[in-house]
Each structure stands twice: as C-alpha cells, then as structure tokens.
Amino acid sequence: MDLPKYIHGKNIDLPKTLASRVSFLRNARRIHIAELAHEARISIRFLEDIEAGIETWLPVTVRQRIARVLKTDPNILEEVEVKNENQDFSKNIPLEIIERIQDEILSGEKNIKCPLCQNPLRPWVQEGFDLNGLPIKSAKAHCTVCIFQLRS
Secondary structure, rough: HHHHHHHOOOOOOOOOOOHHHHHHHHHOOOOHHHHHHHHHOOOOOHHHHHHHOOOOOOOOOHHHHHHHHHHHHHHHHHOOOOOHHHHHHHHHOOOOHHHHHHHHHHHHOOOOOOOOOOOOEEEEEHHHHHHOOOOOOOEEEEOOOOOEEEEE
C-alpha cells in the first residue's frame, strides 16, 4: 500500500492495534527499527515491546515523537492505544517490594522473581529524556507467566 506523505484523519485503512499499526507504518515508510528508536529518542527494546504488543499505551511525548518520525498525526496512534487500568497490579503489592524490585532492575540485577507468582520477571531499563532533555531511566518488568507488570 502506498501511503500519503503525511497521514491524518480517518481516510486510510490501518491495522487495528498499536503494535501492528506502528510496525506497519514503520515498514511502509521503510524505516529500520533502530532508526525509528533513535529518531524518536526511545530505546530499541521499548520500541520492540510496542511492536510486540507488550506496551499498549504511550506517554504523550513518546507518541508525538514516534508519530513525527512516521509522518502521521499522533491521534492515528492514540486511537488504537489501550490503557487498561487493571494492568497496574502493583497496587496490591506493598510499596517496599515494588521499590526493591525497581532498585534491583536499575542496579542491573537480572534474576528477579515476580511478587505475585515467584516466576522470573523480564526486567529492563527504559531510557529516555525528560521535558528538559535530560536523560532519565525507569525500571520496567513483566512476569513471564502471570499478569504482573511493573511500570514506574
């Protein structure tokens, strides 16, 4: 499918999930995943998680940067995002445990257990920039078995 130079409005048939939409637009624009990550100032791992369907909702600034690189209106991405409030299972876990997991991730620990089911967590550090352009790091993780996700 040939895409218009800039996509806006609802006059184009695009995939129905954030993962497939970002992947489709990136491939249609012939942009390598590393190039999109670099130009949008997000980590390759975060972009891989978006395209894998692990990340289903984007912060406004990230959405705007990805949309700019993909030459599309940010609303084209936002309309297929899913922010499921039920995904924040950390509310049922004591804050001390969440903070310990975050500290372990940020210090490079890889063998971290899920606080819900004790199976391995898949941890990573998301690197980005704050509104002043200063680098920031956030601890992220999801369980390889149950529904636990850490979003700090």
